[in-house]
Amino acid sequence: MSGNEIVTDVVVIGAGPVGLFAVFELGLLDLKCHVIDILDRPGGQCAELYPEKPIYDIPGFPVITGQGLTDNLMAQIAPFAPQFHFGRMVTRLEKRGDGSFRLTTDADEVFLAKVVVVAAGGGSFQPKRPPVDGIEAYEGTSVFYSVRRMDDFRDQDVVIVGGGDSALDWTLNLQPIARSLTLVHRRDVFRAAPDSVNKMKALVAEGKISLVIGQIGSLKGADGQLAAIEFTTDAGVMTVPATRLLPFFGLTMKLGPVADWGLELNDNLIAVDTEKFQSSVPGIFAIGDINSYPGKLKLILSGFHEAALMAQAAKKIVSPDEKVIFQYTTSSTKLQQKLGVA
Numbered sequence: 001m002s003g004n005e006i007v008t009d010v011v012v013i014g015a016g017p018v019g020l021f022a023v024f025e026l027g028l029l030d031l032k033c034h035v036i037d038i039l040d041r042p043g044g045q046c047a048e049l050y051p052e053k054p055i056y057d058i059p060g061f062p063v064i065t066g067q068g069l070t071d072n073l074m075a076q077i078a079p080f081a082p083q084f085h086f087g088r089m090v091t092r093l094e095k096r097g098d099g100s101f102r103l104t105t106d107a108d109e110v111f112l113a114k115v116v117v118v119a120a121g122g123g124s125f126q127p128k129r130p131p132v133d134g135i136e137a138y139e140g141t142s143v144f145y146s147v148r149r150m151d152d153f154r155d156q157d158v159v160i161v162g163g164g165d166s167a168l169d170w171t172l173n174l175q176p177i178a179r180s181l182t183l184v185h186r187r188d189v190f191r192a193a194p195d196s197v198n199k200m201k202a203l204v205a206e207g208k209i210s211l212v213i214g215q216i217g218s219l220k221g222a223d224g225q226l227a228a229i230e231f232t233t234d235a236g237v238m239t240v241p242a243t244r245l246l247p248f249f250g251l252t253m254k255l256g257p258v259a260d261w262g263l264e265l266n267d268n269l270i271a272v273d274t275e276k277f278q279s280s281v282p283g284i285f286a287i288g289d290i291n292s293y294p295g296k297l298k299l300i301l302s303g304f305h306e307a308a309l310m311a312q313a314a315k316k317i318v319s320p321d322e323k324v325i326f327q328y329t330t331s332s333t334k335l336q337q338k339l340g341v342a
């Protein structure tokens with residue numbers, strides 16, 4: 001085992017509502033999870049596509065927003081202290097000789113797990129590339145679509161483009177360490193949380209960041225090193241110093257690397273049984289929107305049910321000699337102790 005390998009019972013791929021609830025069901029059975037997601041926050045589609053929309057068909061909640069459900073799930077799984085790895089895509093998944101699995105992320109981390117739960121939803125969210133000539137040449141050196149390490153932005157001239165939560169959150173987080181920070185948005189109306197917008201406007205008023213209302217034009221630099229960016233604004237062309245560019249132009253969903261893991265697929269979804277929600281490879285389960293079986297409904301509540309059954313099967317793989325006794329959270333002191341309420 002090399003130093004940078006993370007060894008765990010279960011790796012959950014995807015921190016959407018179903019991946020989060022899987023942590024709860026696995027936690028009740030004492031299985032420890034690491035959760036990996038491409039996005040920089042939990043919640044999957046609920047948090048990324050409709051955080052403020054009301055959902056009306058979550059059992060027990062007559063109405064709850066996408067973000068509200070995510071926040072509740074995070075509170076519900078907190079007793080199990082899952083370890084999250086955000087801003088990473090699982091690119092490779094291989095079965096090892098001993099039956100366990102080796103997962104590799106696009107940040108070159110390696111996870112070793114006895115069980116893998118693919119809760120990858122509609123597939124991987126991938127950033128939309130802004131329509132700017134030659135931007136590819138700067139990607140990975142000066143242009144980034146997410147923040148992996150804040151230090152990469154320290155003492156840099158940072159330009160952030162966008163008006164949503166990611167753009168505003170990173171404006172507030174990077175301002176203290178950047179040499180200069182410019183936020184650029186095409187109009188003076190922001191989709192981000194009002195509190196973040198107010199904080200951003202206060203920083204502009206204090207002269208700590210610049211706000212430009214305009215559209216990205218061309219990139220100036222050489223050898224992958226960005227130096228400045230031209231923007232078109234109502235007042236004409238404006239040049240802003242820039243050694244780092246973070247465009248937040250939204251996300252598209254693609255199946256992504258899931259297709260390359262040798263799992264039986266059905267219309268680009270992972271074929272599973274309905275007893276355990278196991279894929280064609282024993283030990284790899286698929287739950288939530290990513291799976292396919294007769295009668296499947298792409299609903300959050302279906303994913304929750306699948307998570308409960310999957311966890312029972314996962315337990316038998318991780319602890320084959322342990323007899324699992326079915327228990328209710330209402331009446332089992334053992335389960336309540338795990339939840340920190342008894």
Ligand SMILES: Cc1cc2nc3c(=O)[nH]c(=O)nc-3n(C[C@H](O)[C@H](O)[C@H](O)COP(=O)(O)OP(=O)(O)OC[C@H]3O[C@@H](n4cnc5c(N)ncnc54)[C@H](O)[C@@H]3O)c2cc1C
Pocket residue numbers: 013014015016017018019020036037038039043044045046049050054055056057088089090091119120121122123124125256257258287288289290298299300301303
């Ligand atoms: C506008 C809208 C309204 C909806 N309303 C309802 C509703 O009212 N009721 C309802 O039940 N359902 C609703 N849905 C559907 C619901 O959101 C989905 O069923 C649910 O999000 C599926 O959850 P999930 O955890 O399976 O996947 P997702 O929420 O899609 O999360 C999957 C996560 O996996 C991550 N991921 C994928 N591939 C990788 C990889 N290779 N490496 C790392 N991470 C990866 C993704 O980044 C993502 O965060 C709605 C959907 C939309 C778009």
